[in-house]
Amino acid sequence: xxxxxxxxxxxxxxxxxxxxxxxxxxxxxxxxxxxxxxxxxxxxxxxxxxxxxxxxxxxxxxxxxxxxxxxxxxxxxxxxxxxxxxxxxxxxxxxxxxxxxxxxxxxxxxxxxxxxxxxxxxxxxxxxxxxxxxxxxxxxxxxxxxxxxxxxxxxxxxxxxxxxxxxxxxxxxxxxxxxxxxxxxxxxxxxxxxxxxxxxxxxxxxxxxxxxxxxxxxxxxxxxxxxxxxxxxxxxxxxxxxxxxxxxxxxxxxxxxxxxxxxxxxxxxxxxxxxxxxxxxxxxxxxxxxxxxxxxxxxxxxxxxxxxxxxxxxxxxxxxxxxxxxxxxxxxxxxxxxxxxxxxxxxxxxxxxxxxxxxxxxxxxxxxxxxxxxxxxxxxxxxxxxxxxxxxxxxxxxxxxxxxxxxxxxxxxx
Amino acid sequence: xxxxxxxxxxxxxxxxxxxxxxxxxxxxxxxxxxxxxxxxxxxxxxxxxxxxxxxxxxxxxxxxxxxxxxxxxxxxxxxxxxxxxxxxxxxxxxxxxxxxxxxxxxxxxxxxxxxxxxxx
Numbered sequence: 336x337x338x339x340x341x342x343x344x345x346x347x348x349x350x351x352x353x354x355x356x357x358x359x360x361x362x363x364x365x366x367x368x369x370x371x372x373x374x375x376x377x378x379x380x381x382x383x384x385x386x387x388x389x390x391x392x393x394x395x396x397x398x399x400x401x402x403x404x405x406x407x408x409x410x411x412x413x414x415x416x417x418x419x420x421x422x423x424x425x426x427x428x429x430x431x432x433x434x435x436x437x438x439x440x441x442x443x444x445x446x447x448x449x450x451x452x453x454x455x456x457x458x459x460x461x462x463x464x465x466x467x468x469x470x471x472x473x474x475x476x477x478x479x480x481x482x483x484x485x486x487x488x489x490x491x492x493x494x495x496x497x498x499x500x501x502x503x504x505x506x507x508x509x510x511x512x513x514x515x516x517x518x519x520x521x522x523x524x525x526x527x528x529x530x531x532x533x534x535x536x537x538x539x540x541x542x543x544x545x546x547x548x549x550x551x552x553x554x555x556x557x558x559x560x561x562x563x564x565x566x567x568x569x570x571x572x573x574x575x576x577x578x579x580x581x582x583x584x585x586x587x588x589x590x591x592x593x594x595x596x597x598x599x600x601x602x603x604x605x606x607x608x609x610x611x612x613x614x615x616x617x618x619x620x621x622x623x624x625x626x627x628x629x630x631x632x633x634x635x636x637x638x639x640x641x642x643x644x645x646x647x648x649x650x651x652x653x654x655x656x657x658x659x660x661x662x663x664x665x666x667x668x669x670x671x672x673x674x675x676x677x678x679x680x681x682x683x684x685x686x687x688x689x690x691x692x693x694x695x696x697x698x699x700x701x702x703x704x705x706x707x708x709x710x711x712x713x714x715x716x717x718x719x720x721x722x723x724x725x726x727x728x729x730x731x732x733x734x735x736x737x738x739x740x741x742x743x744x745x746x747x748x749x
Numbered sequence: 750x751x752x753x754x755x756x757x758x759x760x761x762x763x764x765x766x767x768x769x770x771x772x773x774x775x776x777x778x779x780x781x782x783x784x785x786x787x788x789x790x791x792x793x794x795x796x797x798x799x800x801x802x803x804x805x806x807x808x809x810x811x812x813x814x815x816x817x818x819x820x821x822x823x824x825x826x827x828x829x830x831x832x833x834x835x836x837x838x839x840x841x842x843x844x845x846x847x848x849x850x851x852x853x854x855x856x857x858x859x860x861x862x863x864x865x866x867x868x869x
Contacts, residue, residue, distance in 0.1 A: 462844070509840045510840050511839070511841075512838075512839040512840065516841075520841075
């Protein structure tokens, strides 16, 4: 039996992977059925434990996601029936209403997809803090354990546990609804959802502790793009993440130090991701409803097109930043636009723009300024600016990189 | 349905643009019309504007006796200026009404759910 089981079933790591893949769907479906996040989470965890015990021996069920949802639902009902408060809840819950079909059934798919969309809008409700939004999304939709969510954001597990409990408590007490917002609410409500997915991605990019966050963010972006095919900014976000992801492997050296875009080995860029990202950018352009994510994706698509850094179409990038600055006139966008100006019109023109910006607390402002000062030959000031930038750098890799820049500038000065 | 407290918090010394009599009447009319709208929508539970905190009195138990003292409970620059209690389907509905209030009176509104009493 054991030998046969070993041949038939997935190993524990594989069960874990399938669970991560399916858990968002299961949790979302159970929240709809029971109207309670804690009940849903506990039941899905129980179903996972059953899967870990059974699947390696019995083999995978034909529809693992459906199996997990059905098992979790049955476990939840069993548990609730044992408690009087639970029996009351069961009477109110959608789970026993006659029109409810079996969540394992094939015809469920559409509702289940909608469930995940409902859940992400609940997790990213503007009544919750951004920190709570990100944590809830990773926990409930991404299926990450509280420990993994905590590690991703460099906070203690206990701190993260408290944050999650408070957020769930608020959802319940304040009745944050579990529904997809109406069309007229969508622009306001979609913004935090996209921000959360983007933050999940950048946390993975900047925090070597949890590189799994990058694929997780892309998975979430894909879900959103599938569920909201008519929202150009959702497509734009997916394209931006795919194009950024195509360069992730060449972004750091073996020793963890950072490699600038211009110095990256472009043969290591992932061509499949680039092709997919550029395809989405092209369809966004033909739709002609530009937004911040689409424009940033377009900038990255232009970079991806250049066989060498020297062949980058900087005038095209500058045009895109002009558009972006018109839609989103933030100092950070102005800084990025200045970098493009530097490539098209030279470092002196860019430096004049950068000196106007009020970004003293942003390390990339000082890093950009340092690079421009170095290029116009003001090495002493460049070294100081590198120093400022290094002091503020959020990651070790960036700090190393900036300190090396500072030493080089000091060197040329001497 | 859940009940929510929509409260207006005033800050002492925060000077607002003084209103003319006409503006004041206009604003009063708008608030009255809004309250009527909440009533006919079945949202209204109770509400009103409070007098200034200096008019408050506190009673508390002290050594088994009720002790009455002058003044608001907490000496603070911020105090409750008025409130509505409404019943709404969910937070989005409550926030919708709160948005109307803040638009009407130009002050921030805190929206806070009541404890869900079983059987209430």
